Amino acid sequence: MTKPIIFSGMQPSSSSLHLGNYIGALTQWVALQDEFDAYYCVVDLHALTVPQDPAELRERTRTTAAQYIAAGIDPAKSTLFVQSHVAAHPELAWILNTITGFGEAGRMTQFKDKSQKQGADQASVGLFTYPVLMASDILLYQTNVVPVGEDQRQHLELTRDLAGRFNHRFGETFTVPEPYILKATAKIYDLQNPTAKMSKSADTDAGLIRVLDEPKVTAKKIMRAVTDTDNAIRFDRDEKPGVSNLLTIFSALSGTPIETLESDYAGRGYGDLKKGVAEVVTSTLEPIRARTNELLADPAELDRLLAAAADRAAEHANTTLRTVYDRVGL
Numbered sequence: 018m019t020k021p022i023i024f025s026g027m028q029p030s031s032s033s034l035h036l037g038n039y040i041g042a043l044t045q046w047v048a049l050q051d052e053f054d055a056y057y058c059v060v061d062l063h064a065l066t067v068p069q070d071p072a073e074l075r076e077r078t079r080t081t082a083a084q085y086i087a088a089g090i091d092p093a094k095s096t097l098f099v100q101s102h103v104a105a106h107p108e109l110a111w112i113l114n115t116i117t118g119f120g121e122a123g124r125m126t127q128f129k130d131k132s133q134k135q136g137a138d139q140a141s142v143g144l145f146t147y148p149v150l151m152a153s154d155i156l157l158y159q160t161n162v163v164p165v166g167e168d169q170r171q172h173l174e175l176t177r178d179l180a181g182r183f184n185h186r187f188g189e190t191f192t193v194p195e196p197y198i199l200k201a202t203a204k205i206y207d208l209q210n211p212t213a214k215m216s217k218s219a220d221t222d223a224g225l226i227r228v229l230d231e232p233k234v235t236a237k238k239i240m241r242a243v244t245d246t247d248n249a250i251r252f253d254r255d256e257k258p259g260v261s262n263l264l265t266i267f268s269a270l271s272g273t274p275i276e277t278l279e280s281d282y283a284g285r286g287y288g289d290l291k292k293g294v295a296e297v298v299t300s301t302l303e304p305i306r307a308r309t310n311e312l313l314a315d316p317a318e319l320d321r322l323l324a325a326a327a328d329r330a331a332e333h334a335n336t337t338l339r340t341v342y343d344r345v346g347l
């Protein structure tokens with residue numbers, strides 16, 4: 018039996034993923050690869066819609082791919098590839114550009130936000146047509162479902178509209194994809210500012226746990242996490258955000274329910290709790306860090322994995338693209 022197809026793109030936007038990405042997204046993608054025929058794409062062409070340093074972009078693309086493999090995306094099960102390795106992505110995007118309304122693209126709130134931040138004259142046409150390239154990514158694989166957060170919902174709506182419009186004008190060609198709502202998982206907060214979500218765009222580094230940090234660095238950050246003065250280990254998001262965040266992390270990575278942790282640590286100090294958290298975080302991340310470094314140290318092997326995946330992706334993508342060219346008269 019063929020499995021439904023899932024497509025997800027990830028930006029090569031920073032050199033290391035953080036613990037929020039790992040708990041909130043990556044562990045679920047790993048789980049999804051059994052149930053679905055998964056396409057996981059490092060979207061380097063999308064990254065070019067804002068200014069990039071070429072050497073850095075190339076390095077981040079490789080590091081991003083390596084981290085996903087190291088965290089459990091199995092190249093034998095899932096097609097984990099780099100967007101620019103499959104030429105069909107910009108080729109289909111061009112065709113879709115010709116059926117996308119100027120006003121329709123202009124209504125995308127992410128474009129409005131980002132172009133406002135950059136200034137209307139600085140923002141590129143690439144930024145404007147970003148959602149059309151995203152539609153191409155998805156539609157090339159006859160994708161059934163796309164995991165989307167709130168910020169990508171409008172783009173997936175556009176993808177569905179374009180698929181339907183093309184099918185209507187030129188005959189059934191594309192599968193119209195559905196959104197896939199990821200399981201609600203724990204939200205992870207900044208260790209120094211535990212009411213703000215852990216994010217790569219945090220102001221300071223001290224509250225951010227990076228997958229690729231040395232275990233010593235990670236343990237130190239956890240030992241210095243902000244707590245409070247009442248010294249009780251109890252989950253209470255409003256009154257005790259720091260302690261609650263530590264309990265959330267501990268529970269998410271160990272599988273131990275928060276109530277069990279509360280009773281295990283009853284009468285003990287924050288230092289003990291932090292040691293426990295540091296232990297579970299470093300023992301989870303250390304193999305991922307080590308495997309990532311191993312993959313990056315053997316560029317030929319990583320290139321081989323990515324090239325094999327790109328070939329597999331291209332085969333599927335080109336089948337769709339040939340039909341599209343034929344339908345529109347090319």
Ligand code: ADP
Binds near residue numbers: 203216
């Ligand atoms: P950032 O907020 O650092 O820019 P991204 O937006 O690139 O992170 O996050 C990619 C995915 O990682 C999100 O869709 C979400 O599922 C997950 N994620 C990011 N930050 C967190 C967090 N602090 N807690 C839980 N999940 C998170």
Ligand code: NA
């Ligand atoms: Na974000």
